[in-house]
Amino acid sequence: MSGAFDAFDAIVIGGGAAGLMCGIAAGRRGRRVALIEHSSDIGKKILISGGGRCNFTNLHCSPRNFLSANPHFAKSALARYTPADFIAMVEKHRIPYHEKTLGQLFCDRSAHDIVGMLRSECGEAGVRIVTGCEVSEVRRPGEFVVKSSRGEFHAPALVIATGGLSIPKTGATDLGYRVAKQFGVKVRACRPALTPLLVSGYAEISGVSAEVVAAAGDREFRERMLFTHRGLSGPAILQVSSYWEPGAVVRIDLLPEVEILAELIARRSERTETKTIVAAHLPRRLADLWFERNAVSKPVTTASDRELERLAEGLHNWEILPRGVEGYEKAEVTAGGVDTDELSARTFESKAAPGLYFIGEVVDVTGHLGGFNFQWAWASGHAAGESL
Ligand SMILES: Cc1cc2nc3c(=O)[nH]c(=O)nc-3n(C[C@H](O)[C@H](O)[C@H](O)COP(=O)(O)OP(=O)(O)OC[C@H]3O[C@@H](n4cnc5c(N)ncnc54)[C@H](O)[C@@H]3O)c2cc1C
Incomplete structure (x- = not known):
């Protein structure tokens, strides 16, 4: 100068x-x-x-x-x-x-x-x-x-x-x-941090979002999660991406507001399908896909205590294994x-x-x-x- x-x-x-x-x-x-x-x-x-x-x-x-x-x-x-x-x-x-x-x-x-x-x-x-x-x-x-x-x-x-x-x-x-x-x-x-996670297999519900608690390592965040063509995004996922280590799972509580086990047990006398009870709290397409991959829906009257516990545990502690994170772009x-x-x-x-x-x-x-x-x-x- x-x-x-x-x-x-x-x-x-x-x-x-x-x-x-x-x-x-x-x-x-x-x-x-x-x-x-x-x-x-x-x-x-x-x-x-x-x-x-x-x-x-x-x-x-x-x-x-x-x-x-x-x-x-x-x-x-x-x-x-x-x-x-x-x-x-x-x-x-x-x-x-x-x-x-x-x-x-x-x-x-x-x-x-x-x-x-x-x-x-x-x-x-x-x-x-x-x-x-x-x-x-x-x-x-x-x-x-x-x-x-x-x-x-x-x-x-x-x-x-x-x-x-x-x-x-x-x-x-x-x-x-x-x-x-x-x-x-x-x-x-x-x-890269505060970035979407790459996860295979959810493109069919791309655009669906839900309020969840997402956790990686010892930190968890309660915000929205969004399914995309390439994996998971939304504020909850961006937050955990900063803590996620390659090879580790991300844990998702899909129903942070709901005591789903208590509800399933309370409705034990009904013939209602477990999926119908769960789907009342989740976007329908997410509930369908989650059951397709993780549980068999059945009338709640016929499910054992153990089955209901496993179902509730799966919904509150859904484990997803990302294959990586989106890059600096x-x-x-x-x-x-x-x-x-x-x-x-x-x-x-x-x-x-x-x-x-x-x-x-x-x-x-x-x-x-x-x-x-x-x-x-x-x-x-x-x-x-x-x-x-
Ligand atoms: C899409 C997006 C949205 C965001 N939204 C938010 C938000 O809402 N709230 C929030 O808190 N944070 C947000 N962030 C993060 C936030 O923008 C950054 O953390 C913050 O800008 C960092 O400030 P900085 O001054 O350190 O760097 P920057 O703001 O990135 O500034 C660095 C500057 O250095 C210049 N520079 C780089 N290399 C050279 C060079 N070789 N010679 C001369 N100049 C150079 C760059 O051009 C740039 O102007 C967002 C980030 C992105 C990408």
């Missing part, structure tokens, strides 16, 4: 949620920040988030809503920049929003409101945003030097906010992981990333390379579905921006 913008205190690579928040926090403190984005505009992932309405935070955000090799790492930043802090900014900009469900806050109008707000805050904080800027090299002869299609940027601090690998068409690249490795910062294996986030042991939980500066910071999704902290990933981006970006 030439001219008045030559001297920067910090370069931020990545004009997404975390990078923009970091620029705002640092700029407000008088730091001269250059924010480099290779896409034609900032915030492209924000624009497609939450079905175009951006689920920008969650009222019930807590460290339990995040996965990381170190479950304590996120606590400090989350405590220092809370959903209330972000909501205050949204309200200052008079952006109308609503709670959809489970504490999830969405824009009433569109995600453009959030990007517009961040752009205007960056403007006020004097952040120099440079879009269409391809990074070709990062060096550190003394200061950091970022060589790009728009010239060279120099600064004593470099913040990597390049996000994860999900949805490559929104501009995702592996630059952040490459820079980490270049400077000796360890990166944990990455994998469908995943909302990337789990894994820059190892949190390498970073200060207060400032996000790397221990191996002082002056080099990593924030947002590129770090090994992954939120649940429901506004938590943005809250992590805001909180980590703010923490780094406060320390630059």
